Amino acid sequence: xxxxxxxxxxxxxxxxxxxxxxxxxxxxxxxxxxxxxxxxxxxxxxxxxxxxxxxxxxxxxxxxxxxxxxxxxxxxxxxxxxxxxxxxxxxxxxxxxxxxxxxxxxxxxxxxxxxxxxxxxxxxxxxxxxxxxxxxxxxxxxxxxxxxxxxxxxxxxxxxxxxxxxxxxxxxxxxxxxxxxxxxxxxxxxxxxxxxxxxxxxxxxxxxxxxxxxxxxxxxxxxxxxxxxxxxxxxxxxxxxxxxxxxxxxxxxxxxxxxxxxxxxxxxxxxxxxxxxxxxxxxxxxxxxxxxxxxxxxxxxxxxxxxxxxxxxxxxxxxxxxxxxxxxxxxxxxxxxxxxxxxxxxxxxxxxxxxxxxxxxxxxxxxxxxxxxxxxxxxxxxxxxxxxxxxxxxxxxxxxxxxxxxxxxxxxxxxxxxxxxxxxxxxxxxxxxxxxxxxxxxxxxxxxxxxxxxxxxxxxxxxxxx
Amino acid sequence: xxxxxxxxxxxxxxxxxxxxxxxxxxxxxxxxxxxxxxxxxxxxxxxxxxxxxxxxxxxxxxxxxxxxxxxxxxxxxxxxxxxxxx
Numbered sequence: 001x002x003x004x005x006x007x008x009x010x011x012x013x014x015x016x017x018x019x020x021x022x023x024x025x026x027x028x029x030x031x032x033x034x035x036x037x038x039x040x041x042x043x044x045x046x047x048x049x050x051x052x053x054x055x056x057x058x059x060x061x062x063x064x065x066x067x068x069x070x071x072x073x074x075x076x077x078x079x080x081x082x083x084x085x086x087x088x089x090x091x092x093x094x095x096x097x098x099x100x101x102x103x104x105x106x107x108x109x110x111x112x113x114x115x116x117x118x119x120x121x122x123x124x125x126x127x128x129x130x131x132x133x134x135x136x137x138x139x140x141x142x143x144x145x146x147x148x149x150x151x152x153x154x155x156x157x158x159x160x161x162x163x164x165x166x167x168x169x170x171x172x173x174x175x176x177x178x179x180x181x182x183x184x185x186x187x188x189x190x191x192x193x194x195x196x197x198x199x200x201x202x203x204x205x206x207x208x209x210x211x212x213x214x215x216x217x218x219x220x221x222x223x224x225x226x227x228x229x230x231x232x233x234x235x236x237x238x239x240x241x242x243x244x245x246x247x248x249x250x251x252x253x254x255x256x257x258x259x260x261x262x263x264x265x266x267x268x269x270x271x272x273x274x275x276x277x278x279x280x281x282x283x284x285x286x287x288x289x290x291x292x293x294x295x296x297x298x299x300x301x302x303x304x305x306x307x308x309x310x311x312x313x314x315x316x317x318x319x320x321x322x323x324x325x326x327x328x329x330x331x332x333x334x335x336x337x338x339x340x341x342x343x344x345x346x347x348x349x350x351x352x353x354x355x356x357x358x359x360x361x362x363x364x365x366x367x368x369x370x371x372x373x374x375x376x377x378x379x380x381x382x383x384x385x386x387x388x389x390x391x392x393x394x395x396x397x398x399x400x401x402x403x404x405x406x407x408x409x410x411x412x413x414x415x416x417x418x419x420x421x422x423x424x425x426x427x428x429x430x431x432x433x434x435x436x437x438x439x440x441x442x443x444x445x446x447x448x449x450x451x452x453x454x455x456x457x458x459x460x461x462x463x464x465x466x
Numbered sequence: 467x468x469x470x471x472x473x474x475x476x477x478x479x480x481x482x483x484x485x486x487x488x489x490x491x492x493x494x495x496x497x498x499x500x501x502x503x504x505x506x507x508x509x510x511x512x513x514x515x516x517x518x519x520x521x522x523x524x525x526x527x528x529x530x531x532x533x534x535x536x537x538x539x540x541x542x543x544x545x546x547x548x549x550x551x552x
Contacts, residue, residue, distance in 0.1 A: 022495050023472060029488055030480045032544040039538050042495055046530055053501045059508030061516070068507065068520045072527020079528060080535025084543075090536065091489055094529045098496050101526040105502045108518040112511055220489055227499045234502050245473040246496040252477050253485060344482060351485030355540050363547035369482040 014052030015238040021045030022242055026249070032364050049238060084359045085316055088348040089147035092216055096140035098223045102230050103133035103193065109233055110189055122233055123183050127176035129229035131196045136222045138200030143215055146204065147348055157206045168199045212348040214257040221250025253350045260344035260370070262396075262407035292443040294452060297419055298459030300443075301327075304381035304417075306337045308373060310410055311353050312346050314387015314422070318449035324386065325360040326457045334460075339366050341373035341383075341410050343391035374411050383415035387422075387449050393434045418442040421452050487540045494533025500526035 021041045028038030054065070082090045106129040118126070145151040172195040179188050207215055224246025231239030292300075301307060309328070315321060331338050340362070346353045354367050368376075377383060385392055388410075395402040396409045412418055413436055420437060422444060436442060445452055480488055503526055506519030 018498075022498075023476070025491065025495065026473060026476050026480075026488075029484060029491060030476070032484060032541070032546075035484060035487065035541045035544070036538065039491065039534060039541065042491060043534050046494070046498065046534075049498055049501055050504070053504045054508075056505055056508065058505065061508055061510045064507045064510075064516060064520050065504055065523060068503075068523035069527050072524040073531045075524065076528035076531025076533075077535065079532030080539070082536070084540070087486060087490070087536070087540075090532075091486075091493065094490070094493050094533060097525040097529050098493060098499065101497070101499045101503055101522040101529075104518040104522040104525075105499065105506055108506050108515040108522075111514055217489070220492065224492065224496055227496050230499055230502055234505075236501065239498060239501060241473075242495050242498040245477075246492040248474045249477045249488060249492045252474070253489065256482075342482070349486060350489065351482060351487070354483045355486045355543070358540070358543040358545070361543075361545065364483055364544045365547050367483055 008057075011052045011055055014048045014055075015236070018045040018049040018052070019238050019241050021048070022245060026245060084355055085319065086148075087355060088212065088216065088352060089144040091349060092140045092144035092147060092219065095216070095219045095223045096137050096144065099133045099136035099140065099226060102223070102226045103130055103137060105230060106130040106133060106226075106233065107189075107193060110186070117183055120180050120183075123180045124176070125229045125232040127179055127192055129226045129233060130192055131172055131176060132222045132226035132229065134193050134196035135200035135203065136219050136226065138197045139204050139215075140200075140219050140223075142201055142204035143207075143212065143219065146207070147212060161202075161206055165199065165202050168195055168202060172196050172199065211261075213345045213350050213352070214254055214261065216349045217250050217254035217257055219250070221247050221254060224248070224250055257345055257350060260408060262404070289437050289444050290440075290442065291446055292419070294445070294447075294455035295459050297443065297445055298456045300417060300419070301331060301336070301382055301384070301456065302334060302460060304336055306339075306376070306380045307331060307382045307384060308339050308341045308376065308380045308412070308415065310341045310343075310383060310385045310388050310392060310412055311357065312343075312386065312388025312391065313348060313352075314389075315449050316347055316352065316356055316387070318387065320386060320450035320453055321356045321360040323450050323453040323457065324357070325362055327453050327460075328362055328366075330457050330460045339368055339373065339376070341370065341377075341412075342367055343370050343388070343410055346388060346391060370408060370410055377411045377414040380415040382417045382419060383412040385412060385418065385420045385422075386453065389422075389434055392436055395433075395435055399435075412436065413439060413441075416441065419445055421445045421447065421449050423448065483544075484541075487537045490533050490537045490540070494530055494537065497526040497529035497533065500530065 022045050025038040025042035025045065028034040028041065079090060079094065106126055110126060172192055175188050175191045179185060224243050228240050228243030228247055231243050315324065328338050340357060342353045357367055358364055390404055392410050392412045393404060394413045396404045396407040399405060418436065418439065418441055420442060424446065437444060500523055503519045503522035506515050507523055510516045
């Protein structure tokens with residue numbers, strides 16, 4: 001008897017240590033100097049928790065567990081080695097895996113033979129677990145598909161979309177409530193898996209590429225919350241804490257993202273992302289713009305004292321980050337002060353640009369976020385925009401009729417000279433014209449981001465021959 | 467609940483610089499759900515539970531391994547000014 005009791009105590013202790021390590025792990029993530037220690041803490045916590053669980057005296061069959069652990073590792077290794085540009089879709093995919101695990105466990109728990117019926121509270125939490133889990137499975141798969149461009153990136157909208165989506169979710173919740181009141185109606189259970197699965201797909205259909213940072217964070221949060229709910233069902237504090245941490249982290253990130261796009265949070269929560277399809281794209285009267293060659297751009301950059309580079313998703317698409325590093329090196333060597341201004345929603349997930357630039361060996365103390373850099377633009381000689389559009393649009397600040405009015409932007413228009421590398425004059429994601437391009441101080445550099453930056457670097461290192 | 471609150475406070479202080487690795491780390495931590503899956507598969511109370519539990523272990527483990535691996539790779543890339551160029 002005491003053996004079993006002692007074993008349980010041991011398990012409890014490993015779980016407690018694991019929980020503490022998880023919290024430490026996140027605390028160390030607050031600075032790049034301690035962050036790797038954070039991973040180590042997380043790994044140790046995870047190993048302890050798994051080891052502790054294996055001690056569980058109820059376990060009779062280790063063969064299946066072992067096979068599954070090995071199989072998961074085999075799948076996991078390539079997922080850990082993807083290209084940095086593919087990180088957003090990888091993340092979406094792993095949200096889907098996490099949710100799959102939770103949903104399967106929830107489903108199995110529901111059908112487990114038990115001595116006494118589930119309490120209402122447990123049933124309610126279980127329903128929440130399965131609903132959130134199921135919608136995250138398909139929602140994340142859809143998001144990953146869009147990011148990988150297996151699915152059309154364009155938002156697909158139709159009339160009554162929000163009505164259909166909210167209706168679906170509403171039905172799932174009603175079914176869940178019925179289940180809570182009458183736990184014996186087990187035939188209803190498949191519905192609260194199937195409907196959210198469908199809802200997950202419908203929720204992502206209207207979402208376009210630029211909304212991805214918000215959506216990924218939100219799905220992250222859902223995955224965490226469903227794991228926390230699972231913790232309540234299994235009565236495991238470790239799971240509750242880990243799930244709550246993940247849920248909180250996703251929640252905070254999605255709040256940041258929605259704030260950075262000037263959307264209300266409820267707007268985001270209800271999955272009504274595609275709303276701003278007001279097609280302002282018309283009225284493209286050919287206004288004159290000034291364009292420049294790589295040679296001219298290089299001359300201006302070489303003469304500058306302070307340069308701020310503003311990267312956007314276009315840089316990621318063109319894989320231009322390594323060329324940008326060459327530009328950074330070449331300008332720094334000439335004594336030019338080069339910084340990077342990064343908008344919270346630049347790219348396809350929170351912090352996407354930072355990872356790409358860090359991959360290209362640009363020191364992280366040169367990467368500044370919007371609030372840190374905005375005061376600097378007035379003293380900046382050249383703001384060089386590479387593949388970003390809406391996040392630099394001054395209309396967000398001063399044109400109350402603009403659909404993006406109120407969205408916080410990078411104040412690039414305050415720099416002495418603005419250079420924009422862009423393929424063509426096509427409008428950005430939101431289909432909004434950018435008055436920045438028509439300013440007297442703005443030079444348009446038409447071309448592929450990677451090629452054009454490469455040309456500038458060549459001109460700079462060409463020793464200014466002519 | 468207290469832990470969730472602490473978590474909230476901790477995460478709020480993380481710089482936007484590290485938001486991508488943060489997300490992949492929390493993702494890996496979230497895969498602690500594997501604990502529930504292991505018990506399901508191990509206790510083998512019925513076939514359904516064992517099968518679902520096993521699939522759940524596979525998907526959670528792939529998140530643990532993949533999540534920690536990629537987070538570590540990302541963080542290795544973040545270097546301060548003056549660090550030796552790779």
